[in-house]
Amino acid sequence: xxxxxxxxxxxxxxxxxxxxxxxxxxxxxxxxxxxxxxxxxxxxxxxxxxxxxxxxxxxxxxxxxxx
Numbered sequence: 001x002x003x004x005x006x007x008x009x010x011x012x013x014x015x016x017x018x019x020x021x022x023x024x025x026x027x028x029x030x031x032x033x034x035x036x037x038x039x040x041x042x043x044x045x046x047x048x049x050x051x052x053x054x055x056x057x058x059x060x061x062x063x064x065x066x067x
Contacts, residue, residue, distance in 0.1 A: 001060045004032055006040055008050035015053065018043065024059070032057035 002022040009015040020039065022032065040055045 002027055002029060002032055002057065003060050004036055004039060004055065004057050006043055006055045007053045008044075008047065009053055010049060011051070021060070029057060029059070 002024045004020040004022070006018045006020075007015060008018060020043075036055055036057055040052055044050070044052050
């Protein structure tokens with residue numbers, strides 16, 4: 001599985017990782033990186049109380065993905 005991880009924090013300082021999973025047969029790593037900014041902006045618009053600090057794309061280790 002391919003994962004887009006968004007690290008966001010509340011104004012009180014509590015930070016958390018938010019993850020979106022993609023099937024690598026449908027989305028390549030380059031597609032995730034190239035389109036990630038749009039997905040992060042969409043996520044931020046839907047979660048106004050959170051401030052995005054950083055984001056990244058990567059593959060999940062085998063056995064970590066939940067279906």
